Amino acid sequence: MDLICEASAVAARALRLSVQALSYLVFACAACACASALAVPNAADVTRPQSHLNGVSTLSDLQQGRELYQARCGSCHALRDPMSLQPESWAAQVRDMRDKKGVRLSATEARQITAYLTAISSR
Numbered sequence: 001m002d003l004i005c006e007a008s009a010v011a012a013r014a015l016r017l018s019v020q021a022l023s024y025l026v027f028a029c030a031a032c033a034c035a036s037a038l039a040v041p042n043a044a045d046v047t048r049p050q051s052h053l054n055g056v057s058t059l060s061d062l063q064q065g066r067e068l069y070q071a072r073c074g075s076c077h078a079l080r081d082p083m084s085l086q087p088e089s090w091a092a093q094v095r096d097m098r099d100k101k102g103v104r105l106s107a108t109e110a111r112q113i114t115a116y117l118t119a120i121s122s123r
Helices: 002-036 059-073 087-099 107-121
Strands: none
Touching: 059 107, 087 107
């Protein structure tokens, strides 16, 4: 009888671990789905008016801005769709996150994130 109880306890623990692992997997997949849903910059985004790009003029800079947006901004809160604001509004949003919320971004990181968000919202 003890062997049956012990086997039952082991099975219950394994089931709990499986459910927990499945929960983590679902969460990870959902996070990846959100990140991959962000628009990917392309060559046409680079040709948008330079005033909107804040001095960022390469596709590589816009791609880096997307990666930074996902990694730095997405590590603290749900990411906003770049299309949710007008292009001219993103600079103030990023500035407010740095100044009012204390987010530590270098000037280059802030510029690249702003350029990515501005370029995508200009589509």
